[in-house]
Structure formats: C-alpha cells, structure tokens
Amino acid sequence: MATKIEQSHFMHFFSVLPDPRKSRNQLYPVSDIISTAIIAIICGYDDWEDVSLWTQGQLAWLQPLGICLEGAPSHDTYNRFFRFLDPGVMEKCFIQWTQSLVGKIRGVIAIDGKTLRGSKETSSDLNAIHMVSAFAAENEIILGQLKTAGKGKELEGIKLILQLLDLEGTTVTIDAGGCHKEVADIIRAKNGDYILGLKGNQGTFLAEAKNFFAQVLLMNDDEWEKECQCDYFISEEKSRNRQEKREAWATSDLEWLLQKKLWRDLKSIVCIRSTRAVNTESSVELRFYISSKEANAEVLGKGIRSHWGVENKVHHVLDVAYNEDKCRIRKDHGAENFSIMRRAVQNMVKLEKSKKLSTNKKRTVASLNPEYRLKLLGIAMTI
Numbered sequence: 129m130a131t132k133i134e135q136s137h138f139m140h141f142f143s144v145l146p147d148p149r150k151s152r153n154q155l156y157p158v159s160d161i162i163s164t165a166i167i168a169i170i171c172g173y174d175d176w177e178d179v180s181l182w183t184q185g186q187l188a189w190l191q192p193l194g195i196c197l198e199g200a201p202s203h204d205t206y207n208r209f210f211r212f213l214d215p216g217v218m219e220k221c222f223i224q225w226t227q228s229l230v231g232k233i234r235g236v237i238a239i240d241g242k243t244l245r246g247s248k249e250t251s252s253d254l255n256a257i258h259m260v261s262a263f264a265a266e267n268e269i270i271l272g273q274l275k276t277a278g279k280g281k282e283l284e285g286i287k288l289i290l291q292l293l294d295l296e297g298t299t300v301t302i303d304a305g306g307c308h309k310e311v312a313d314i315i316r317a318k319n320g321d322y323i324l325g326l327k328g329n330q331g332t333f334l335a336e337a338k339n340f341f342a343q344v345l346l347m348n349d350d351e352w353e354k355e356c357q358c359d360y361f362i363s364e365e366k367s368r369n370r371q372e373k374r375e376a377w378a379t380s381d382l383e384w385l386l387q388k389k390l391w392r393d394l395k396s397i398v399c400i401r402s403t404r405a406v407n408t409e410s411s412v413e414l415r416f417y418i419s420s421k422e423a424n425a426e427v428l429g430k431g432i433r434s435h436w437g438v439e440n441k442v443h444h445v446l447d448v449a450y451n452e453d454k455c456r457i458r459k460d461h462g463a464e465n466f467s468i469m470r471r472a473v474q475n476m477v478k479l480e481k482s483k484k485l486s487t488n489k490k491r492t493v494a495s496l497n498p499e500y501r502l503k504l505l506g507i508a509m510t511i
Contacts, residue, residue: 137225137228137229137506138166138225138472138476138505138506139159139162139163141221141222141224141225141228142162142218142221142225143158143159144221145158145162145213145217145218145221146213146214146217147209148209148212148213148214149208149209149212155198156196156198156201156205158209159195160195160196160198160201161201161205161206161209163195163505164179164182164183164190164195164196164200164201165179165206165210165469166469166472166473166505167501167505168182168183169469169470169473170473170476170477170491170494170501170504170505171491171494171495171501172491172492172494172495176203176206176207176210177203179203179206180200180201180202180203180205180206181203183196183200183201184200187199187200189498207459207462210461210462210465210466211459211460211461211462212460212461213461213465214461215275215461215464215465215468218464218465218468219272219273219274219292219468220292222272222273222468222471222472223271223272223292223293225472226269226270226271226272226475227271227293227294229269229475229479230264230267230269232294232297233264233266233267233271233293233294233297233298234266234297234298235264235265235266235298235299235434236264236265236266236298236299236300236301236431236434236435237262237263237264237265237271237293237295237298237299237300237301237320238262238263238265238300238301238302238434238435238436238437238438239260239261239262239263239286239289239290239300239301239302239306240260240261240263240302240303240435240438240439240442241258241259241260241261241282241285241305242258242259242261242442243258243259258275258282259273259274259275259285259464259467260273260274260275260282260285260286260289261273261438261442261471262289262293263437263438263441263442265434265435265437265438268437268441268478269475269478269479270442270471270474270475271293272289272292272293273289273467273468273471274288274289275464282305282306283305283306283308283310283311286302286305286306286311287310287311287314290311290314290315290318291314293318294318295315295318295319295320296318296319296320297319297320298320298321299320299321299322299323299421299431300315300320300321300322300323301322301323301324301431301432301434301435302322302323302324302325302435303325303435304324304325304326304327305325305327306324306325307324307325307326307327307330307418309390309391309392311324312324312391312392312393312394312420313392315420316392316393316420321419321420321421322418322419322420323398323417323418323419323421323428323431323432323435324417324418324419325415325416325417326397326416326417326418330387331387333387333418334416336385336386336387337397337399337416337418338414338416340356340379340397341377341399341414341416343356344356344358344377344399345377345399345401356379356381357379357380357381357423358377358378358379358423358425359377359378359379359423359424359425359426360375360376360377360425361375361376361425361426361429362374362375362376363429363433369406369407370404370405370406371404371405371406372402372403372404372405373402373403374400374401374402374403374429374433375400375401375403376398376399376400376425376426376428376429376432377398377399377401377425378396378397378398378399378419378423378424378425378428378429379396379397379423380395380396380422380423381423382394382395382396382397385397391418392420393420394418394419394420395419395420395421395422395423396418396419396421396422396423396428397416397417397418397419398416398417398418398419398423398425398428398429398432399414399415399416399417400414400415400416400417400429400432401413401414402415415432417432442474445474445487474487476504476505476506477490477491477504480503480504482503483500490504
C-alpha cells in the first residue's frame with residue numbers, strides 16, 4: 129500500500145494563504161512553495177537560491193510525499209511569490225498556528241523590537257526593516273511579529289499585535305517604547321496586566337517616580353515598608369568572573385501621584401536596581417516601571433526579568449543560528465515574510481524535545497535525517 133502523508137499541523141493553518149501570482153504563473157501550488165521553503169530553512173538554508181537548490185536536490189524524497197510533483201521551483205519563483213505575498217495575512221496565519229500549539233498562554237508575554245540589519249540598502253535609500261515580536265516567556269516560543277515604521281516608531285505595531293493576541297490572564301511586559309496610555313488601555317480591555325518601562329516623554333511621570341524612589345533608597349530596610357509602603361525583593365546570580373545583584377522596590381501607595389487616574393488600572397510603580405561586577409569593574413543601573421498589578425516586588429521583579437529573555441532566547445538565536453542580520457533579502461515584502469518563516473522554524477525547533485541539542489545541531493540533524501525533518505514539521509506518516 130502506498131505511503132500516505134497526512135497534512136502537517138503547520139500547513140493546515142498556512143494553506144489558506146492567497147496566491148499573489150498571476151494565473152498563468154501558477155505552475156507550482158502554494159503548498160509546494162510554503163512547505164519546501166519551511167523545510168529548507170529547517171535544514172539550514174537561508175536565502176531563496178539555496179532553498180531552490182535544496183528543493184532540486186531533494187525531489188526524490190519530496191515527490192513521494194506529494195510535494196513538487198511538477199519539479200522544483202526556481203529561486204525567482206520563490207522570490208516573486210514572497211515579495212508580493214501579503215505579510216499581514218502571513219502573520220495572522222502564524223499567530224493562529226502558534227496559539228494552537230500551546231493553547232491558553234499564561235505568564236509573561238514580552239513585546240520587543242528587532243531590526244533586520246541586512247534588509248538595509250544604502251544605494252537605494254532602503255531603510256532596514258524593524259520588527260516587533262511577542263514572546264511567551266514560559267513556553268519560550270514566539271507568538272507573533274509585525275513590521276513597524278522603524279526603531280523608536282513602534283507604537284502602531286505594538287498596538288496591532290496586542291489586538292491580535294489572546295491576553296486574558298497574561299502579564300504583558302514592554303520596554304519604554306511601549307509606555308503609552310493606549311497600550312495600557314488595550315491590554316486591560318483584553319483582561320491582561322501590564323508592566324511598562326517608564327520613559328521621559330510622559331511629562332513629569334518619570335521625574336516623580338525617580339524622586340520617590342530616590343528617597344526610598346536612602347532609607348534602611350525597616351523604613352521602606354513603614355514610611356513608604358514599599359515591598360522589596362532581592363536576587364543574585366554568580367558565574368565565574370561575573371556577579372549580578374537585582375533589587376526591586378514596588379509600592380501601591382499612589383494617592384500622591386497625579387498620573388494615577390490617567391493610566392487605566394494603574395496600581396503600582398517599580399524601581400529595579402541592577403548592580404553588576406565583572407572582574408574588577410562594576411556598574412549600577414536604575415530602571416523604573418508602572419504596572420496594573422499590585423505591589424509585589426518579587427512577582428514584578430521576576431516579570432521584568434522574564435522580559436529580557438526575548439533578547440537571549442529569540443534575538444540572539446536568530447542572529448547566531450539563523451544569520452538573520454546577514455540575510456540580504458530586501459525587496460518588497462520578501463524580508464518580512466522570510467522573517468516570519470524563520471520564526472516559525474525557531475518555534476518548531478524549540479518545541480521538539482526528543483533531542484537535547486542546540487538549535488544549530490537540530491538543524492544539522494534535520495538536514496541529514498528525513499524522518500527528523502518530518503517530526504519538526506509535524507507530519508505523520510501512515511501506511
């Protein structure tokens with residue numbers, strides 16, 4: 129009996145993508161283009177020419193699976209398809225797929241931006257694309273991403289991605305770029321909580337928070353709670369030549385704060401003091417936050433700490449394992465759509481737990497082991 133390949137969970141969500149090509153140019157179905165692009169990226173190929181070459185070399189394996197029965201698409205076919213494919217539709221498919229993988233999201237959702245440096249082209253005044261991603265800290269997967277107007281101009285992208293996500297029961301953390309009343313309104317309207325980095329463009333808000341905590345930091349342990357109703361939490365990390373101490377102070381006693389009524393459900397302000405020592409050098413940094421959660425310094429401090437996981441577990445991995453900053457795909461929507469697929473692959477690799485290997489090693493195994501490719505993609509084989 130012939131082998132039957134069930135449709136993968138991934139392709140179930142992405143099969144609805146519209147075909148941007150003209151009818152006369154549709155030799156290869158959308159499913160062929162999407163599936164081969166994803167599998168090639170899984171196997172370590174990071175531009176359209178390499179994706180096409182990989183597909184050509186894998187036809188003997190792909191065709192029994194019902195893929196590329198008309199042969200391998202050229203790199204121009206991949207390029208044209210993804211250049212003109214609507215990334216908004218692509219992103220909605222991505223978000224529906226990721227939320228189906230993990231079900232109800234709990235804990236911290238970190239919203240943070242990343243610039244695709246390789247997408248900049250100086251000769252044609254083409255600016256680098258800046259993306260905003262949503263990262264589920266507990267599950268360690270990317271929930272979604274959207275293109276923004278650029279670094280420092282992330283507000284509209286943040287608002288849109290928040291509208292697309294199920295935020296009920298979560299705590300959304302955003303750095304100072306997302307510290308806006310509209311952002312707080314959206315999060316609370318969707319039954320989530322917020323922890324927002326406080327920045328200087330909110331009138332005197334930052335100055336008042338700094339002044340309050342400056343007085344707190346001059347007090348001793350007994351006075352924090354009695355005089356300022358402040359909760360306190362400390363954590364420390366040590367490794368070889370590096371030591372870091374993180375202290376959190378939080379208060380819900382905000383009757384003195386004029387801005388309290390201006391921010392939806394504002395319940396606490398937070399100060400984080402990070403003291404780092406590397407070899408003989410040390411540094412101290414103060415950061416300030418506002419939150420809709422009550423003043424529990426441990427909970428708020430750990431929530432803020434979780435936010436920075438997006439740097440190490442998403443952005444760093446994309447640059448080191450996927451060479452994202454070196455990718456030269458630039459025209460039209462190509463870079464944005466490739467970025468979405470790259471993050472889809474990152475989720476697949478992260479969620480596959482049978483092999484305790486690094487991202488790079490898992491991709492190497494996938495390039496050599498056809499069964500492992502299918503396992504990552506979620507395709508089941510039945511006889």
